[in-house]
Amino acid sequence: SQKIEQNSEALNIQEGKTATLTCNYTNYSPAYLQWYRQDPGRGPVFLLLIRENEKEKRKERLKVTFDTTLKQSLFHITASQPADSATYLCALDEDTGRRALTFGSGTRLQVQP
Amino acid sequence: NAGVTQTPKFRVLKTGQSMTLLCAQDMNHEYMYWYRQDPGMGLRLIHYSVGEGTTAKGEVPDGYNVSRLKKQNFLLGLESAAPSQTSVYFCASSTSQGRAYGYTFGSGTRLTVV
Numbered sequence A: 001s002q003k004i005e006q007n008s009e010a011l012n013i014q015e016g017k018t019a020t021l022t023c024n025y026t027n028y029s030p031a032y033l034q035w036y037r038q039d040p041g042r043g044p045v046f047l048l049l050i051r052e053n054e055k056e057k058r059k060e061r062l063k064v065t066f067d068t069t070l071k072q073s074l075f076h077i078t079a080s081q082p083a084d085s086a087t088y089l090c091a092l093d094e095d096t097g098r099r100a101l102t103f104g105s106g107t108r109l110q111v112q113p
Numbered sequence B: 001n002a003g004v005t006q007t008p009k010f011r012v013l014k015t016g017q018s019m020t021l022l023c024a025q026d027m028n029h030e031y032m033y034w035y036r037q038d039p040g041m042g043l044r045l046i047h048y049s050v051g052e053g054t055t056a057k058g059e060v061p062d063g064y065n066v067s068r069l070k071k072q073n074f075l076l077g078l079e080s081a082a083p084s085q086t087s088v089y090f091c092a093s094s095t096s097q098g099r100a101y102g103y104t105f106g107s108g109t110r111l112t113v114v
Helices: none
Strands: A003-006 A011-014 A019-026 A032-038 A045-051 A056-059 A062-067 A072-077 A086-093 A101-103 A107-112 B004-007 B010-013 B019-025 B031-038 B042-051 B054-057 B065-067 B073-078 B087-094 B109-113
Touching: A003 A086, A011 A019, A019 A086, A019 A107, A032 A062, A032 A072, A045 A056, A045 A062, A072 A086, A101 B042, B004 B087, B019 B031, B019 B087, B019 B109, B031 B073, B042 B065, B042 B073, B073 B087
Parallel strands: A011 A107, B010 B109
Antiparallel strands: A003 A019, A019 A072, A032 A045, A032 A086, A056 A062, A062 A072, A086 A101, A086 A107, B004 B019, B019 B073, B031 B042, B031 B087, B042 B054, B065 B073, B087 B109
């Protein structure tokens, strides 16, 4: 069966360090992989996406990598700030013909001042 | 622009009651989606629509019905609520290339069934 795995344990880091979040998937051949941020009590907010033929994508302090051989995406936040504290979700388009994204359960990031 | 608006924001239902959740978007998006989010389960797709008058089942459609009579609105109905439907419900919309441009989500409806 298709599965998306994100670390369920919270990631705690110090302000100024780089946070690295992992998204692993099995039995998918996604054309796109997306990352979202979700704050408590709010809906997810789209951050950036990467295509299957791209190895790396950057947006300001954010960087995403996509390794289709390892079936893994890494999401990096450089020079992290307490305001970056949130839950981060990865999402893939399914290869079953269903035209909707499938989401991982997310990883909570806590940046300590 | 308001983006995606969900009403109501909170609701408590008794088992067996019915209700409709409303989602409205003002971005002229073709696609709309209903997800539910439960602790540790992530977002799970209930139903989605790729255009006015069309709907399709998602991962967890049982116990829910949907309608998309107008392009800007997507309704989620619970005919006979059950405690297992206690959850936070999110509506989202996207262009037809949503997988390439991202989804816009509403702020959610927190539903408790007692």
